[in-house]
Every structure is written in structure tokens, then in C-alpha cells.
Amino acid sequence: MTILDPSFLPVLIFVLRVSNNVIGTLRLILVSREQRLWGFAFASLESLLFAYTAGQVITDLNNIPNLAAYVFGFAVGGVVGMQVENRFVKSYESVTVIASRDVSHEMALALRERGHGVTEIMGEGAHGEVEELHIIVHRRDLHQVLNIIHDIKKDVFVTVEHSEFIRGGWIRAHRR
Numbered sequence: 001m002t003i004l005d006p007s008f009l010p011v012l013i014f015v016l017r018v019s020n021n022v023i024g025t026l027r028l029i030l031v032s033r034e035q036r037l038w039g040f041a042f043a044s045l046e047s048l049l050f051a052y053t054a055g056q057v058i059t060d061l062n063n064i065p066n067l068a069a070y071v072f073g074f075a076v077g078g079v080v081g082m083q084v085e086n087r088f089v090k091s092y093e094s095v096t097v098i099a100s101r102d103v104s105h106e107m108a109l110a111l112r113e114r115g116h117g118v119t120e121i122m123g124e125g126a127h128g129e130v131e132e133l134h135i136i137v138h139r140r141d142l143h144q145v146l147n148i149i150h151d152i153k154k155d156v157f158v159t160v161e162h163s164e165f166i167r168g169g170w171i172r173a174h175r176r
Contacts, residue, residue: 010069013053017070020049021077025084091139092163092171096132097149098123099156104131107152111135116145117171136163136171 004012027042057063057070097104101122108118111133119134137145142160149158 010065013056013066014069014073016049016053017073018077018080020046020053021074021081022084025081029089086140092166093137093139093142094161094163095135095137095145096159097156098130098132099153101129101131103153104133107149108133110148110152117169136166136169
């Protein structure tokens with residue numbers, strides 16, 4: 001006698017596979033914050049969900065609905081996991097722009113007008129005076145900052161680097 005209706009099994013596999021990925025993301029966040037006990041608990045739950053869902057699929061690889069639920073559950077779980085990470089992990093990017101002085105100053109003013117902190121540094125490039133801009137942004141604001149820069153001048157030199165540690169300075173308030 002089966003407790004679970006076989007037509008419901010693909011839905012269960014899908015939900016458990018999504019949950020498995022989200023729990024894996026949360027586990028990595030907890031481990032990176034040195035929450036070892038919670039990391040251990042989430043790792044245990046993650047492996048239990050994986051073993052159950054994989055077992056349901058591996059025992060009958062000809063069952064296309066179960067296999068599809070497993071595959072798409074993993075894919076959706078990855079997307080949901082990224083959303084969870086964006087929500088709970090403050091991540092910063094360091095943007096550097098090098099352009100002529102007048103163009104970079106215009107960019108700095110536009111960025112400050114939209115609430116971003118900008119440091120302007122004078123320099124000398126291959127073709128004369130340049131200005132270097134340093135902007136530290138939340139990862140979720142990176143696209144907006146790059147658009148502001150691109151709207152003013154498309155072909156300026158821009159680099160983006162991940163910043164692990166930020167203290168002090170002016171960083172736009174983290175939006176909720």
C-alpha cells in the first residue's frame with residue numbers, strides 16, 4: 001500500500017530539490033560566517049533531502065515526470081538560492097573608472113546625485129591628465145552605477161573588483 005499518490009511524487013521531488021539547493025546556499029552562508037553548528041545542521045538536512053530525492057529518481061530513470069521534476073527543481077533551486085544570497089549577504093564591489101578630467105568629474109557628480117560615494121584622484125595617462133574614480137557599491141547597485149557611467153561616456157576604462165572587507169567611508173544605504 002502506497003501512502004503517497006504517485007501522481008503527486010514529481011511535485012514532491014521538485015519542491016524537495018528546490019529546498020535542497022536553498023538549504024545548501026544557506027549552509028554556505030552560515031559556514032562563511034563561522035556558524036559551525038548551524039552549518040552542520042543544514043549540511044545534514046541538505047544531504048537527507050538529496051538522498052531522498054535522488055533515490056526516488058535513480059530507482060526508476062524511465063519515469064520522465066520524476067526525472068524532469070528533479071532536473072527542473074535543481075535549476076529553480078539555484079535561482080532561488082541566488083535570491084536568498086542576495087537578500088542575506090552584503091556584498092560589495094569596487095568600481096574604478098579612468099577618464100579625462102571633465103568626463104570623470106561629470107560622472108562623479110551624477111553618481112553623487114544618486115547617493116553614491118565617489119573619490120576623485122588626479123593622474124597622468126598616456127595622453128595627458130586623467131582622473132581616477134573609486135566607487136564602492138553594494139552588488140545590487142553595480143548595474144545602476146555602470147549604467148550611469150555608460151550613459152555619460154561609453155568607452156571609458158572601467159574595472160570592477162569584489163571587495164571582501166569595507167569599513168568607514170560613504171556607501172549608499174542598503175535598500176530593502
